[in-house]
Amino acid sequence: MSHTNRTNAIVVGASLSGLMTGIALAREGLTVTILEKVGDEQRTGSGLQVSSGMFETSKTARLLRKLASGGKKSVQLWSAIEYRLRREALSDPNITIQYNTRVDALGQDADSAWVETHDGNTLYSDILIGADGHRSLVREHVAPHHPDASYAGYIVWIIDTVSEDDLPLDQQPVKQRTGVQMFNGPNGFLFGNILESEGELGDKGKRRVGCAWYDNSRSDILYELGCVQGDVVHHSLKGPDIPDETIAELKHLTRDIWPEPWKSATLYALETRKLTGIPIKEYAPDKLANGRIAIIGDAAHVPAPITASGFNESVDDAVDLGKCVAKGVEGGDAIEALDTYESMRLNKVRQMVLSGKSFSRSFGRK
Ligand SMILES: Cc1cc2nc3c(=O)[nH]c(=O)nc-3n(C[C@H](O)[C@H](O)[C@H](O)COP(=O)(O)OP(=O)(O)OC[C@H]3O[C@@H](n4cnc5c(N)ncnc54)[C@H](O)[C@@H]3O)c2cc1C
CATH class of the missing domain: 3.50.50.60 (FAD/NAD(P)-binding domain)
Structure with missing residues (x-):
């Protein structure tokens, strides 16, 4: 044919x-x-x-x-x-x-x-x-x-990377070297990164701060919003769709537990809703x-x-x-x-x- x-x-x-x-x-x-x-x-x-x-x-x-x-x-x-x-x-x-x-x-x-x-x-x-x-x-x-794929019982909040210039002056990562660090929290842990941009987002040479926050306390909301149905993950939870109460709780936790500059980067992402909750699946x-x-x-x-x-x-x-x-x-x-x-x-x-x-x-x- x-x-x-x-x-x-x-x-x-x-x-x-x-x-x-x-x-x-x-x-x-x-x-x-x-x-x-x-x-x-x-x-x-x-x-x-x-x-x-x-x-x-x-x-x-x-x-x-x-x-x-x-x-x-x-x-x-x-x-x-x-x-x-x-x-x-x-x-x-x-x-x-x-x-x-x-x-x-x-x-x-x-x-x-x-x-x-x-x-x-x-x-x-x-x-x-x-x-x-x-x-x-x-x-x-x-x-x-x-x-x-089946739902693994936890979510990762991917905080969109933010340019160091967008963070408050006193929270910019002047002293930290680029790389990744891990921190423990009450319902999970956070991988914070500081990485150099190559200009793919128009900010060559600038450092970008981002993090991945693993959280095992959000299954209820994932089921409620239809992100997970039965054992199957249907979709991620995009920033604008995250309920206000969840944003408020995450802000509260962020202020209490995460160190700078990831605290400011996460608060900025929560404020602007530039984050995605990805239910983990296998x-x-x-x-x-x-x-x-x-x-x-x-x-x-x-x-x-x-x-x-x-x-x-x-x-x-x-x-x-x-x-x-x-x-x-x-x-x-x-x-x-x-x-x-x-x-x-x-x-x-x-x-x-x-x-x-x-x-x-x-x-x-x-
Ligand atoms: C925007 C984005 C950001 C990510 N960020 C991270 C991160 O920061 N850290 C991390 O660990 N992983 C991240 N991932 C996931 C990571 O890319 C994957 O886990 C891994 O690299 C394998 O990628 P993949 O190309 O197999 O799958 P994916 O990255 O999921 O890509 C699948 C692609 O297929 C396209 N697609 C799906 N269905 C159709 C269809 N019917 N017709 C046409 N196109 C279709 C999707 O739009 C998507 O572009 C990200 C994925 C995306 C899409």
Whole structure:
């Protein structure tokens, strides 16, 4: 069957895993179309622990680790990682990124995989990779018997990073070095970070202060607001949707327990509602591929963040997938390539998720 709107690989999702997958596949000579449901505006997050991959042997692994880590062994701003990966992907003539394009349906037959997008287009490919995060639509096709990640019993408040210039003068982190510190509180703990911006948010050379606040006392409100239904996480709690009483409680706790400059950064985020409550979920896979369709990153495995492994394993997913398609993806080679990908990755990523479950069992309260 010949289709004019055909590419070698469709990747669903242009966040970190989708971009890395696009780069890895394009380096093997595949034409790649990445479809992303949100627009192309720069998104923000907090910090991510990235391993620099000093001992990587393959060129693609070294490239992806360098882009992810900025060449440094440290926690990186999520936005900085995304910025570098996106710039690399956009400079590759084999990669097309379509933003504002939501995938609503997908399928496969003996010749092709395909997606249908929200605007009524159908796009065909030799392989289809789901990098569409923890609520993956693609996963439903790969593992229909086990489609959902389950709620782990706690939330992380991701405080959007704030430029040091936006903090009160006496609370700017003049004396602290960049890096991450951990503090304990009554119902959880806080990872506070101070990271240097590379200009992806228009403030090159400035330090940004952010934090991730793990809190096991909010399950009731997550159920009440429909963020969690049964055992399944449906959506995050965005700043503007957080009830006023919860904001007031969080402010009160922040004033009492967190040290500067994270106290000021958190109060600023609570005041401006520039934070997101992300219910923690876990997904231990028993399948990563089905025919011409496979999953990668959070679509494939969702570990407790305490493992600090989710993103680093996503880098390895992309690298290994690249190796598997080196022979090409014409005809039956596509299925063989994705089968090999599954056998290379499944056990490793499953064990990674299981390793974080005992922490969730003791800390989480459903
Ligand atoms: C804006 C943002 C900020 C983040 N900040 C942090 C952070 O600070 N610290 C941290 O540890 N982790 C953060 N994460 C999560 C982190 O990126 C992931 O846990 C990990 O890196 C794996 O990423 P992923 O690309 O597999 O999944 P995700 O980052 O979840 O990306 C999935 C992508 O798929 C897209 N998508 C989903 N469904 C569809 C569809 N049907 N059609 C088209 N596109 C679709 C989503 O819009 C999203 O861009 C953040 C994620 C996002 C999206």
